Amino acid sequence: MSYTQRIVAELHERYADQPEFIQAADEVLTSIAPAVDANPAYEEAGLLERLVEPERVVMFRVPWVDDEGKCQVNRGYRVEFNSAIGPYKGGLRFNPTVTLGMLKFLGFEQIFKNSLTTLPMGGGKGGSDFDPKGKSNNEIMRFCQSFMTELTRHIGPNTDVPAGDLGVGGREIGYMFGQFKRLRNEWTGVLTGKGLSFGGSLARTEATGYGLVYFVDEYLKCHNDSFEGKTVVVHGSGNVAIYAIQKVSQLGGKVIAASDTKGWVEDPEGIDYKVLEDIYNKKRSGNDRGVSLAMYVDARPAATWHAEDGRGVWQLPCDIALPCARENTLLLEDAQALVANGCKIVGEGANMPTTTDATNYLIENGVAFMPGKAANAGGVATSGLEMAQNAEHLSWSFDEVDSKLENIMRGIYHACDDAATEYGFEGNYMVGANIAGFKKVADAMMAQGIV
Ligand SMILES: NC(=O)C1=CN([C@@H]2O[C@H](COP(=O)(O)OP(=O)(O)OC[C@H]3O[C@@H](n4cnc5c(N)ncnc54)[C@H](O)[C@@H]3O)[C@@H](O)[C@H]2O)C=CC1
Numbered sequence: 001m002s003y004t005q006r007i008v009a010e011l012h013e014r015y016a017d018q019p020e021f022i023q024a025a026d027e028v029l030t031s032i033a034p035a036v037d038a039n040p041a042y043e044e045a046g047l048l049e050r051l052v053e054p055e056r057v058v059m060f061r062v063p064w065v066d067d068e069g070k071c072q073v074n075r076g077y078r079v080e081f082n083s084a085i086g087p088y089k090g091g092l093r094f095n096p097t098v099t100l101g102m103l104k105f106l107g108f109e110q111i112f113k114n115s116l117t118t119l120p121m122g123g124g125k126g127g128s129d130f131d132p133k134g135k136s137n138n139e140i141m142r143f144c145q146s147f148m149t150e151l152t153r154h155i156g157p158n159t160d161v162p163a164g165d166l167g168v169g170g171r172e173i174g175y176m177f178g179q180f181k182r183l184r185n186e187w188t189g190v191l192t193g194k195g196l197s198f199g200g201s202l203a204r205t206e207a208t209g210y211g212l213v214y215f216v217d218e219y220l221k222c223h224n225d226s227f228e229g230k231t232v233v234v235h236g237s238g239n240v241a242i243y244a245i246q247k248v249s250q251l252g253g254k255v256i257a258a259s260d261t262k263g264w265v266e267d268p269e270g271i272d273y274k275v276l277e278d279i280y281n282k283k284r285s286g287n288d289r290g291v292s293l294a295m296y297v298d299a300r301p302a303a304t305w306h307a308e309d310g311r312g313v314w315q316l317p318c319d320i321a322l323p324c325a326r327e328n329t330l331l332l333e334d335a336q337a338l339v340a341n342g343c344k345i346v347g348e349g350a351n352m353p354t355t356t357d358a359t360n361y362l363i364e365n366g367v368a369f370m371p372g373k374a375a376n377a378g379g380v381a382t383s384g385l386e387m388a389q390n391a392e393h394l395s396w397s398f399d400e401v402d403s404k405l406e407n408i409m410r411g412i413y414h415a416c417d418d419a420a421t422e423y424g425f426e427g428n429y430m431v432g433a434n435i436a437g438f439k440k441v442a443d444a445m446m447a448q449g450i451v
């Protein structure tokens with residue numbers, strides 16, 4: 001049994017109750033095996049044993065008072081996974097499905113994603129099982145203030161810099177930033193995704209979606225092709241999806257479907273991202289009961305609403321599929337439908353949206369598969385640019401940030417492509433992303449001794 005196989009086996013045994021973490025770690029460790037097993041110094045230094053254990057996990061209760069005056073208690077977490085190349089960096093997820101294992105999967109992925117951006121950021125993730133759906137603005141504010149009251153002890157601009165993720169957008173970041181400042185009496189860029197009037201970066205809102213499309217576009221360019229005339233389907237209709245749809249249409253492609261948790265919408269004239277943006281803002285207004293993507297057809301009569309599982313989008317013939325909702329939402333049968341209907345590219349906007357068997361099926365059937373840790377790195381990369389602007393007390397223009405983002409994403413594509421080719425896996429961007437992301441972190445960990 002090789003070193004990597006031994007660590008994978010130990011993980012399966014020790015963390016059987018953390019399926020998403022096992023899934024993510026198994027994929028990374030299996031695909032970096034050629035780079036790891038060629039270097040016995042890694043085993044001597046216990047590199048993988050250290051890589052798969054978070055440096056620190058903070059778990060805490062989050063008590064808050066609802067609008068009826070009742071005390072509610074949620075669980076809060078911050079997984080500070082790896083700080084070898086920079087302060088912990090990664091989002092906060094507020095969703096009833098949040099568990100420690102889910103945040104470990106997201107934090108683990110973040111280590112390699114942040115490394116691929118070329119910026120000095122370590123990997124972390126956090127959140128709570130709090131459900132923002134149906135809560136008033138005041139409830140959201142009280143929850144965020146309570147969450148930050150504990151989190152403030154563990155974060156700082158050179159220690160750990162959280163941001164948004166599912167259920168955490170500009171509103172939540174604003175409330176948490178206000179509470180941090182109040183408790184610490186200090187104005188510092190401790191969160192990213194902030195409002196533009198208090199240190200946020202232009203283009204951060206658009207960055208993950210735009211970055212995804214720049215990444216796919218670089219692949220197309222390197223294959224003498226472009227988005228012009230391409231048909232695209234998108235899963236999700238939140239932050240990542242909306243701006244991916246906008247950028248696809250700017251580059252000449254047409255997105256014909258998008259989804260939410262209640263169903264999916266098909267628009268033969270091309271999804272209008274502005275209508276999605278309006279619905280998204282209504283969902284986050286503090287008065288979101290009854291708001292769903294079904295409202296899209298009120299503004300676009302040529303569109304059809306399907307009140308069924310949003311995975312219906314994978315049944316449509318398309319050239320490119322962009323899963324932008326959440327983990328494990330593109331299953332084997334969806335991958336089979338995509339291949340049967342002629343899809344040639346799958347670009348992951350979400351984190352690990354494609355299950356392991358679906359990923360393998362896509363790759364084996366010649367689909368260019370762009371893994372989330374590379375293709376959706378534009379969000380955290382732009383967070384890194386927000387940290388740089390905060391540190392130098394400057395604000396860059398939208399075009400300046402967008403052009404840095406574009407360069408970073410095109411660079412990540414080439415880093416993945418080069419690493420895949422170097423290790424004999426030409427065209428396998430999953431292997432390429434894992435190896436390229438791993439090598440920088442491994443070099444830093446080796447240089448810093450056994451810590
Ligand atoms: N926002 C960001 O900057 C980044 C987000 N990501 C990842 O992208 C994904 C989406 O994030 P955001 O767009 O920010 O979140 P969001 O909350 O704005 O949107 C999520 C979308 O997914 C849909 N969705 C949620 N659960 C679903 C389910 N079980 N089945 C089908 N659809 C479902 C929602 O209806 C919504 O349209 C997540 O995996 C997140 O971790 C990754 C990198 C950066």
Ligand SMILES: O=C(O)CCC(=O)C(=O)O
Nearest residue numbers: 089090091163379380383
């Ligand atoms: O911008 C950030 O720090 C968070 C981004 C994030 O959570 C992600 O890349 O999944």
